[in-house]
Amino acid sequence: xxxxxxxxxAISSAQKLLRLCLVLFLLAACTQQPAADRSNRNQERxxxxxxxxxxxxxxAMTDSFFHADVKDHVGTDETVVGSAELKKGFETFFAAFxxxxxxxxxxxxxxxxxxxxxxxxxxxxGPLRGLPPTNKAIHIDxxxxxxxxxxxxxxxWRYFDDMLMMQQLGLAPQPPxxx
Numbered sequence: 001x002x003x004x005x006x007x008x009x010a011i012s013s014a015q016k017l018l019r020l021c022l023v024l025f026l027l028a029a030c031t032q033q034p035a036a037d038r039s040n041r042n043q044e045r046x047x048x049x050x051x052x053x054x055x056x057x058x059x060a061m062t063d064s065f066f067h068a069d070v071k072d073h074v075g076t077d078e079t080v081v082g083s084a085e086l087k088k089g090f091e092t093f094f095a096a097f098x099x100x101x102x103x104x105x106x107x108x109x110x111x112x113x114x115x116x117x118x119x120x121x122x123x124x125x126g127p128l129r130g131l132p133p134t135n136k137a138i139h140i141d142x143x144x145x146x147x148x149x150x151x152x153x154x155x156x157w158r159y160f161d162d163m164l165m166m167q168q169l170g171l172a173p174q175p176p177x178x179x
Contacts, residue, residue, distance in 0.1 A: 003072045035111035042114050042148040043107050046092035049153070054102050057099055071159040094135070097122035115145040120160065134169045 025104045043063070048116030053061040062083050072080040072089070080086050093100065100122035106114045119141050146153050166172035 028041070036061040038111045038148075039109060039114065040110075041151070042146070044110060045106070045148070045151055046114060046116060046146060047104065048118065050102055050104055052099075053090070057094040057100070059087050059094065060088060062087040067149065070153055071155045073155070075159060075162065080114050096104055096128040097138075098125055101124050101135060109145075112148045113145070116140045118144060118160075128169070131171065134171065136169050138168045140165050140168070 006167055012087050049065045049145045052058060066083040066086055069081070070083055070086060070157050072086050074080065080089055100120065103119045103121075105117040105119065107117075112139065119139070121137070121139050128134075141163050144159075145157040147155040163172060167174055
């Protein structure tokens with residue numbers, strides 16, 4: 001019975017292959033950002049979005065946070081497509097609620113998808129959906145889910161308690177007491 005002992009050439013080839021695998025692994029590790037790093041970066045961008053655009057009422061910043069072909073889903077029945085249309089929506093919202101503020105609470109997500117729990121406050125002193133201002137304050141909770149790519153938002157889903165907002169504005173009946 002003959003014992004197997006690798007030849008010097010076989011060891012040399014195996015070492016070359018091992019080195020090549022190591023170099024490829026390191027190259028892949030350097031070119032692909034781990035999900036945790038992307039989550040942290042996107043969370044920081046999300047904070048900047050709320051600070052620099054939403055709470056600063058600066059619709060001019062829209063293109064710095066949204067891809068040109070962004071899809072913005074409002075509740076379940078409306079989708080705004082494109083950053084130009086989204087910018088108009090911000091301008092309309094800021095006119096209706098010039099003191100609007102969105103406070104961010106908890107963040108949840110991984111990689112390029114993040115969600116944030118929000119509280120929105122403000123006073124309706126401008127036209128809202130074709131209705132005159134009510135001069136009443138709102139305080140509602142919501143959630144927004146963001147899809148990110150290269151530091152910009154490609155898609156957003158927003159859910160707020162619109163019925164509560166309409167009740168607070170006096171535009172919808174209050175629920176019966178005890179319910």
